[in-house]
Amino acid sequence: MFKSTPPATPQRTILIIENEISNRILIERVLSTRGYRCISASNGREALSILDREHADLILTDLSMPVLDGYRTTQLIRSRPDMQQIPIIAVTAYALHDEGEAAREIGCTEYLTKPFKPRQLLEIVERLLP
Numbered sequence: 775m776f777k778s779t780p781p782a783t784p785q786r787t788i789l790i791i792e793n794e795i796s797n798r799i800l801i802e803r804v805l806s807t808r809g810y811r812c813i814s815a816s817n818g819r820e821a822l823s824i825l826d827r828e829h830a831d832l833i834l835t836d837l838s839m840p841v842l843d844g845y846r847t848t849q850l851i852r853s854r855p856d857m858q859q860i861p862i863i864a865v866t867a868y869a870l871h872d873e874g875e876a877a878r879e880i881g882c883t884e885y886l887t888k889p890f891k892p893r894q895l896l897e898i899v900e901r902l903l904p
């Protein structure tokens with residue numbers, strides 16, 4: 775499916791916040807082929823708990839989730855002084871133009887619509903994690 779490349783040194787950690795397990799598995803597989811370490815959460819509340827004890831170099835978040843959606847989760851992450859510079863990619867099925875603008879206004883670095891090609895995801899991640 776993808777050519778596996780040696781992991782970057784040091785290994786970068788990506789937090790995936792996605793309530794759909796099949797989407798989470800796909801994203802993890804794509805990123806792990808490039809040597810990224812993936813940790814995941816099924817909603818924003820779980821993600822915030824993970825970030826209390828683990829460092830993430832980049833965060834991918836679905837915007838529409840139960841418990842705590844990606845918009846509020848991003849705002850709460852950005853309110854933490856040590857997490858203001860972490861790249862956050864909004865991943866959503868809503869392809870509306872203003873959805874991308876709204877995601878950027880609350881602190882997302884990039885916006886990716888579902889369905890996406892694995893290559894699109896990798897291009898964004900690799901650009902944000904030099």
